Amino acid sequence: MKNVFVITNGNVLNNLDDNKSATFTRIHYLLNELNEFQDINVSSIQFKQLPRTSSTNIIFNNIVKSIVALKSTVFLIINRPIVFFAYPHSLNTIQNRILFNASKLLNLKIIMDVHDTIEQVNVLGNGKSKLNSKIEKDCIVKSSLLLILNKSMWNSIRNLYNINEEKKVIFIPNAFEKSFLELYPNSYKCVENRLNICYMGGLTKNRGIDILVQACIELHEKYSCLKLFLFGSYGVGISEELKYIIESSDFIIRKEIPRKDIAKSLQTMDLFVMPYNPDIKYMNESSPTKFYEYIGCAKPIICTKCESLTNVGKNNSILYVDYNVEDFKRMMEFLIQNPRIREEMSKKMTEIRLDHTWKGRANDLHNAIIALTNNSNES
Numbered sequence: 001m002k003n004v005f006v007i008t009n010g011n012v013l014n015n016l017d018d019n020k021s022a023t024f025t026r027i028h029y030l031l032n033e034l035n036e037f038q039d040i041n042v043s044s045i046q047f048k049q050l051p052r053t054s055s056t057n058i059i060f061n062n063i064v065k066s067i068v069a070l071k072s073t074v075f076l077i078i079n080r081p082i083v084f085f086a087y088p089h090s091l092n093t094i095q096n097r098i099l100f101n102a103s104k105l106l107n108l109k110i111i112m113d114v115h116d117t118i119e120q121v122n123v124l125g126n127g128k129s130k131l132n133s134k135i136e137k138d139c140i141v142k143s144s145l146l147l148i149l150n151k152s153m154w155n156s157i158r159n160l161y162n163i164n165e166e167k168k169v170i171f172i173p174n175a176f177e178k179s180f181l182e183l184y185p186n187s188y189k190c191v192e193n194r195l196n197i198c199y200m201g202g203l204t205k206n207r208g209i210d211i212l213v214q215a216c217i218e219l220h221e222k223y224s225c226l227k228l229f230l231f232g233s234y235g236v237g238i239s240e241e242l243k244y245i246i247e248s249s250d251f252i253i254r255k256e257i258p259r260k261d262i263a264k265s266l267q268t269m270d271l272f273v274m275p276y277n278p279d280i281k282y283m284n285e286s287s288p289t290k291f292y293e294y295i296g297c298a299k300p301i302i303c304t305k306c307e308s309l310t311n312v313g314k315n316n317s318i319l320y321v322d323y324n325v326e327d328f329k330r331m332m333e334f335l336i337q338n339p340r341i342r343e344e345m346s347k348k349m350t351e352i353r354l355d356h357t358w359k360g361r362a363n364d365l366h367n368a369i370i371a372l373t374n375n376s377n378e379s
Contacts, residue, residue, distance in 0.1 A: 002369055003041050003081035004111070006031060007072070007090045007099055010046035018258040022174070022201075022289040023089045023115055025259060029177050030113075031084070033362030040366060043081075045071060069095035073102055082109045082369065087139055088116060092130045104142055109372060112143035113172070117157065119282050137161045145372050147172045147365065149287035150308040156285055170368040173287040173308075175358045179263045180296030188299045188346035190270070190339035197332070198229045198269040200262070200290040203254075205237020206283060208275025208304065208323060213245060213252065215328035220251050223336055229269065230254040231262075266297050270342070271335060274303035277323055284308055292356050298349040300342045302331050312356075317348035 006013065012024045013031055035042040047068045050057040076083065076099070083103045090096050103110050118131055140146060140161060146169045148154045154169055197216060203209050209230070216228040233256050234243060246252050257265050272294035276283040284307035291309060294301050301318045303309055310320060319335075321327040335342050354360070 001041055002039055002373060003043065003079060004031075004034070004084050004369070005072070005075060005079070005081040006042060006044040006084045006086075007096050008044055008086060009049065010044035013042070013044055014046065016259045018260070021259075023086065025289055026113075026115060026174055027086055027089075029175070029358040030172070030362055030365065033358045034365055036359075036362070037366050040369070042084075045075075065093055065095045069099055072099055076103060076106055076108060080106070080108060082111060082373070084111045084113065085139070085143075087112050087114045088118070088131055088136075091135065091139060097135070100139065100142075109144040110142070111145045111147065111369075111372075112139055113147040114140070114149070114153070114157070117153075117282075144168065145170065145368060149173050150285065152308045153285035153287075156281065168368075168372065170364060172361050172364060173356070174289040174292050175356050175361045176289075176293045176296030176353075177263075177358055180293065181353075181357075183263050183267065184297045184299075186298075187350050188270075188297075188343060190342055193225045194268075194270060195223065195226045195336055196229060196269045197226065197271045197273060198231065198266065199273050199275065200231040200257075200293070201288065202235045203230060203232050203238050204235035206277045206280050208277055209238060210242055211323065211325050211328060212273055212275045213242065215325045215332060216252070217245075217249075218325070219329055219332055219336070223333075226251065226336070228252045231257045231265065262293065263296070266293075266299075269297070269299060271332070272297070272299060272301045273328075274301060274306075274309065275323070275328065276304055276306050278304050278306045279323065295349060295353050295356050298346050298353055300335060300345040301349075302328070302335075312352070315348050315352060317345055317352055319345070 008027055012027050016024060016028050031042050034040055045068050047064050049061050049064065052058055085091060085100060091100065118133065118136055140157060141163060146167065148169055148171055150171055150173055157163065199212060201207065213228070216226060220226045228251065230246065230252065246254055274288065274291050276286065278284055286306065286308060303318055303320055304323050305320050312318060319331050321331045
């Protein structure tokens with residue numbers, strides 16, 4: 001039996017509740033699917049945290065995290081598990097960074113699941129990270145096995161930190177959960193006089209929200225059946241003017257959807273969009289959870305030409321466009337006028353979507369863990 005101890009709040013493994021975090025989604029589904037293997041036992045420590053609304057709550061949270069870190073250290077010493085960290089999430093607290101160093105001192109096998117790098121906050125946020133390049137390099141170099149979203153991300157990390165090519169790496173993109181297969185067992189059928197376009201995720205800079213909104217505004221003048229659904233919250237880089245346009249529109253609907261409700265919230269959608277800016281290096285290395293959840297619905301997708309995503313729709317199940325209003329308009333209008341092509345795209349999507357489930361990703365991780373432990377036994 002291979003014991004995998006996860007450095008996170010165990011509540012994430014048990015239930016996502018109303019959580020909207022892509023990080024927690026990945027941890028929850030990947031590790032729960034991994035735990036289905038008979039020779040793997042995944043565990044973590046559950047603990048309570050209060051809203052960070054007062055100094056008293058913050059002090060309470062830090063005391064609890066310190067107690068959990070002590071309990072975790074005892075567990076590491078006694079049980080000597082494989083230790084699983086999600087980067088950067090697991091390393092954002094000093095208690096967990098101490099646990100990382102303790103794991104190295106105890107010569108334990110460490111799996112580092114790299115969701116993002118410190119570059120993300122500069123591209124999508126306000127440029128303030130709890131970590132720095134020294135910590136990031138240390139975590140990556142000293143881990144026994146790296147889970148990386150895709151080859152583009154790995155090439156960037158490896159070149160940045162001059163990492164040995166012999167480093168053990170497995171590529172684990174994001175995926176969709178099985179509830180999508182249950183809700184969308186068959187290919188999509190067009191509904192007359194309806195075109196609901198959907199984007200899920202943060203409304204921030206470099207995600208193409210301005211381009212998407214403008215393209216839809218211009219098309220709506222010609223096609224009154226068009227509606228745009230934005231399922232996400234505002235973040236850095238969205239102007240007040242754009243917010244006003246979105247919130248005052250009679251055909252743009254913005255709302256936030258809890259993780260547990262996402263799959264069923266997409267039932268009336270006709271077209272998904274992935275308008276990330278491919279001119280930004282980081283966006284070419286991303287693996288958006290929403291992209292794979294779009295695939296899980298087996299409905300048409302329009303996506304910009306981000307390097308990490310262009311090979312997914314190789315069977316013409318996805319239409320790739322340039323990062324500008326005109327190309328988005330051209331492709332959306334093409335699909336509005338050709339409902340049969342939308343249905344054909346959906347049929348092709350059903351041919352590839354089983355390659356992108358969390359169960360499949362967990363199988364790849366399971367194989368990597370077996371290889372990692374076998375190598376240790378041989379040495």
